[in-house]
Amino acid sequence: xxxxxxxxxxxTTLEAEILLDDGWIRDRICCVCASDLHSDIMAHSRPNxxxxxxxxxxxxxxxxxxxxxxAVCFIHGKMPHKETIELARKNQMPLVISPLSMYDACxxxxxxxxxxxxxxx
Amino acid sequence: MKKLPHxxxxxxxxxxxxxRDAAHETVTxxxxxxxxxxxxxxxxxxxxxxxxxxxxxxxxxxxxxxxINWVQDGGEDVPVSQRMSRDLVxxxxxxxxxxAIKDFDRYKYYEFPVLSRSSGELIGIxxxxxxxxxxxxxxxxxxxRKEISQYQRTNFFQExxxxxxxxxxxYTVAGGEIGRGGEVASKLKKNLSYLGIHxxxxxxxxxxxxxxxxxxIIYGGGGQVKADLDCQKITVTVSDDGPGIDDVExxxxxxxxxxxxxxxxxxxxxxxxxxxxxxNSEQLSIDSKPGKGTRLKAIILWRCGRDGEPGDESETVxxxxxxxxxxxxxxxxxxxxxxxLGAGGDA
Ligand SMILES: Nc1ncnc2c1ncn2[C@@H]1O[C@H](COP(=O)(O)OP(=O)(O)O)[C@@H](O)[C@H]1O
Ligand SMILES: [Mg+2]
Numbered sequence: 244x245x246x247x248x249x250x251x252x253x254x255t256t257l258e259a260e261i262l263l264d265d266g267w268i269r270d271r272i273c274c275v276c277a278s279d280l281h282s283d284i285m286a287h288s289r290p291n292x293x294x295x296x297x298x299x300x301x302x303x304x305x306x307x308x309x310x311x312x313x314a315v316c317f318i319h320g321k322m323p324h325k326e327t328i329e330l331a332r333k334n335q336m337p338l339v340i341s342p343l344s345m346y347d348a349c350x351x352x353x354x355x356x357x358x359x360x361x362x363x364x
Numbered sequence: 365m366k367k368l369p370h371x372x373x374x375x376x377x378x379x380x381x382x383x384r385d386a387a388h389e390t391v392t393x394x395x396x397x398x399x400x401x402x403x404x405x406x407x408x409x410x411x412x413x414x415x416x417x418x419x420x421x422x423x424x425x426x427x428x429x430x431x432i433n434w435v436q437d438g439g440e441d442v443p444v445s446q447r448m449s450r451d452l453v454x455x456x457x458x459x460x461x462x463x464a465i466k467d468f469d470r471y472k473y474y475e476f477p478v479l480s481r482s483s484g485e486l487i488g489i490x491x492x493x494x495x496x497x498x499x500x501x502x503x504x505x506x507x508x509r510k511e512i513s514q515y516q517r518t519n520f521f522q523e524x525x526x527x528x529x530x531x532x533x534x535y536t537v538a539g540g541e542i543g544r545g546g547e548v549a550s551k552l553k554k555n556l557s558y559l560g561i562h563x564x565x566x567x568x569x570x571x572x573x574x575x576x577x578x579x580x581i582i583y584g585g586g587g588q589v590k591a592d593l594d595c596q597k598i599t600v601t602v603s604d605d606g607p608g609i610d611d612v613e614x615x616x617x618x619x620x621x622x623x624x625x626x627x628x629x630x631x632x633x634x635x636x637x638x639x640x641x642x643x644n645s646e647q648l649s650i651d652s653k654p655g656k657g658t659r660l661k662a663i664i665l666w667r668c669g670r671d672g673e674p675g676d677e678s679e680t681v682x683x684x685x686x687x688x689x690x691x692x693x694x695x696x697x698x699x700x701x702x703x704x705l706g707a708g709g710d711a
Contacts, residue, residue, distance in 0.1 A: 281578075282636035285571045286643070290563070298631045305546030309553065309570040311563075326543075334550075 248272045248357050250314075253293060256355050257348055259316060259341035263328055268337040272313045274358050277349050281306045288312065293357075295341075295348050299323040304330040314338065318345050377502050383464055384457035386498035387478040387488040392417040393426065395445035402431050402444065415477050415486055416448050422477055422486045424448035455490060456481045461498070464490055500531075503555060531593040537577060539586030539606070542630065548589045549574035556598075565666040568644040569598050572662045575637040576602040582627060583607070584658055597646075598664045605657040612650050616642070 250268050253259065261268075276288035277295040281302065284294060290311035296303055299321055307315050314337040317323055323331075323338065331338050341348055391409050393402075395418045406412060406428060413427035426448040434447050454477045455464055467476060475491040533555060535548040553570040557563070573589065580587050584604030592599045609615050616638050623633025642648050645662035652658040 279631055280634045280636070281631045282575065282634045282640055285575070286636055286640050290567065300630060301543060302545060302630065302632075305550060305574065309546070309549060309567070309574045311567055 248293075248355075252355070253316075253352075253357075254339065256351050256357075257316060257339070257341040257343060259339045262317075262323075262338040262340045263331055264314075264337040264339075265332075265335070267335040268314055272357075275349070275352050276310075276312070277345060284312075285310050293352075295345060295352075297321060297345065299327055301327045301330045303327065304334060304336055307336055308334050312336070316341055316348070318343060318348050377499055378462040378465060379460050381461040381498060381502060382457065383455050383459045383461060383478055383490055384487070385502075386461060386464070386494040387457065387490045388494055389487075390415060390489040392486065393444060394418055395423055395443060395448075397444045398441050399431070399434050399439075399444060399447055400441045402426055402434075406431070413475065415489065416444055417486055418445075420483075420485050422452070422454065422479065422484075424450045425452060425477065452477060454479050457487050461495060464495055468492055468495075533591040533593075535589040537580050537586050537589055539581060539584065539604075542581060542627075545578045545581050546574055548577050552589075552591055562666065565598070565664060568664050569600065571644045572600050572641045572664065573602075575641050576600065576660050576662070578632060579637055579660075580604050582623065582632065587657075596665060596667065598666060600645075600662045600664070601659065602661075603657065603659040608654045608656050608658055609650065609652040610654045612652060616650075 248271070250272070253272060254261070272291060272293050274289055274292045275295060276284055276292045278284045278287070279297045281298075284296075284306050288294070288310045291313045292310075294303075294307050294310075294312040294315045295318055296315065297318055298306075299317060301324065303315060303323075304327055315331070316339045318341055320340060320342040322340070328338065330336075343351070391405070391411065392415045393405060395416050397405070397416075402414075406414060413425050415422055416424045416426055423445065426444050430447050430449060453467060453471050453473065455467065457478050458481050464476065467473075475489050478487045478490050479485065480487050533552055535551065537548055538544070549570050552573055553566055556566045556569060569591070573591070577589060580589070580602055584606035587602065587604030587606070590601045590603075592601070614620060617635070618639045619635040621628075621633045621635035623635075627633045638648075638650075641660070641662055644664070646665045647661075647663040649661045650658065651661070
């Protein structure tokens, strides 16, 4: 059974803060994609996923746009480049930032019941 | 009223664009012109109707139909003013496009005279074709232009379906500018969604285009991206005059990459770009020789219909239809655009 997560649940689980959002963030996030490789994100994600990534250049916004991610979460408290935020604003892509490592972020989300793409049929 | 998110761009545009953005200038004839001359005038200008103007005022419109009626009634030669249609539906230049669309629906006329609000003078004429063309232009679409003037008189929708490609998008990509990678895929993606094409189809086209665009920038030294739409497929062609590929089979292997370290540090160079393109398209061909550049062609199948839904709900990837079926579907799709616009206007 697919369970949807609200943004608030996610933020709490990830100890995350919203970096950019102007009412774009959708309240139903289906799943998670965690990767630092653009092609992997496109190959192994579902639309409307939360993207966890260590990538911070504007390209990650393009990738998120093509793969139709619901939001991008930067891990390790890594602040994205200014141009990245600008491009995200143009594309209405919500950004959040979490102090957790990739491993911890994934572990917590998994424990909280948020599936990866493959768990959803 | 707050805009609903699902009202898509075309529907916004019909409110933003004004009649004057679509109208074109027209030949007018004076009320003293004789009916016997009308046929020659309409014919030479390839039009089916002309506004009749005297003293800078629009007095009526004379059409092929008026001419035929006149012939049927005996053809006694009289000034146009005696046979023209006088009850006109006109539009003002500053009205929103949506008003024209509603009127096309309501009156079933092919064209409307357009007047200046301040002076009441005739400015031009607006046809269904003009409306479509100006919307496509506003959407930055390089629509398939084939002697457009010819279509002004015949039925645009019926004529275009005989062409296999009805829309072409063309983009040029500069080499080396990694930071701009994805601009083209992004533009194309937006344009396709303005057209109301099914999101699943769009996502696949976007991924294919983005991966190929990145390769174009990183390896090809820049080049061209082209997307051709017809009613069965979207063909993405990406070509460059770069170094070329000596073993196509090898580069297709998942994980194979010649990307330098700095590219890898940016999250590219995992060797999954071409496999991604393959997985998101029905057909992929790569034409390349060392020193001769590379031409990648990926075909994504779809079926147009109303709102660009894939033809059959049960299959997201549509199979090309039989010949003959195709023409009808194209017509429905473009015609569907117009009726959707009309519907949007009422909402
Ligand atoms: N347009 C091109 N011109 C020359 N070589 C190319 C081109 N596109 C791809 N290649 C070659 O194919 C390889 C595999 O490409 P791809 O699957 O996209 O992976 P990646 O981009 O991660 O290397 C590239 O590393 C490169 O050697
Ligand atoms: Mg690549």
